[in-house]
Amino acid sequence: MVVAKVFKFEKQFDGFPQETDLKLVEEQLPEIKDGEFLAEAVYLSVDPYMRAYAPRLPLGETYVGGQVAKVTESKNPKFPVGKYVVAHFGWRTHTISDGKRTPGWTIPMVLPDFGGLPASLALGVLGMPGNTAYFGVTDILQPQQGHTVAVTGAAGAVGSLVGQICKIKGCKVIGIAGSDEKGKWLVDELGFDSFINYKSDDVGKALKEAAPQGVDRYFDNVGGEISSTIINQHMKNFGRVAVCGCISGYNEKEPPKATPIQKGVLRHQLRMQGLHSTRWEDKWMEGILQNKKWIEEGRLKYRETVTEGFENMFKAFTDMLRGGNFGKAIVKV
């Protein structure tokens, strides 16, 4: 008899998540049936969407999330024993799956050959965040050689890759994030051209110094007043803004107030577009293969912030929301 540890969504978040909002329980799993397989979580992801989507999630259910799991029993030939899968099984250690899509989430996928790279990357640079960065830059932002690009959430899973991909495209990249240590990593190790600490610098003033002629492309991971400042005061005419996330407001009890951006969009005739990684589901492997190639060529670096122990999922999640992560935040079971 297999016993799964599962985090259930006990109470709707009210502001910043509290430990008592989720409940760790044990579930006895039945024997697998024909067409099913049993998978044991090896790495689990903690992502901002888990906070952003919370108001729409049902209470009493397993909390949402992606994981890399090892198939330990199988009566489904597409998911043989020993293979690793990446799937939205949620915050749980063991899962019985029929390999089909859970409505509203992604379909379980056997990990492609990562050529010796760690399987955990399926939650980061070789998974959803990596593809958000890759397609967000190539399809939405479309930076040209010589462009100046600003990216917020710059030291996180998506932002750290966005900046590097823009460097690969020949751009000047300005990263905006929440600590000088993050800035040092971005500039010294990832090759960003400059860094702004939004917690200690005046973002408008610092951006004027870093990009006196203005910004051609802005990849927005945070929303709020920082984005209003960039859009209203720093974009060049006909610039593009890719709206990827608005984490600055996810934990707020009331919708955050920020200076309206319409004036800036109009004055500079900007093209501003929201994006959601799932729109590229039909060409998902293109992003994974390109990011993998850039890693192998030494042109794309990744970093993971690893929390040990399934019991520490909540801590890893809230540490990430507070900015404790460099690159992708994951949990190792």
Ligand SMILES: NC(=O)C1=CN([C@@H]2O[C@H](COP(=O)(O)OP(=O)(O)OC[C@H]3O[C@@H](n4cnc5c(N)ncnc54)[C@H](OP(=O)(O)O)[C@@H]3O)[C@@H](O)[C@H]2O)C=CC1
């Ligand atoms: N559209 C899509 O398909 C996707 C969108 N996203 C979005 O992209 C963004 C980044 O996601 P991801 O890379 O996974 O997460 P990160 O790895 O960037 O982690 C979240 C980071 O957000 C920063 N942060 C927290 N609070 C604030 C705040 N008030 N203002 C500014 N920054 C803050 C913290 O860094 P710091 O120290 O800099 O504050 C923290 O490390 C999120 O908004 C997310 O919702 C992510 C994946 C897919």
Ligand SMILES: O=C(O)CCC[C@H](O)\C=C/C=C/C=C/C(=O)C/C=C\CCCCCO
């Ligand atoms: O309120 C909002 O909508 C804000 C959303 C913020 C969020 O972080 C943005 C994007 C989230 C991306 C999540 C990607 C995932 O991998 C998990 C989510 C969804 C998978 C859905 C698959 C549907 C296939 O049809």
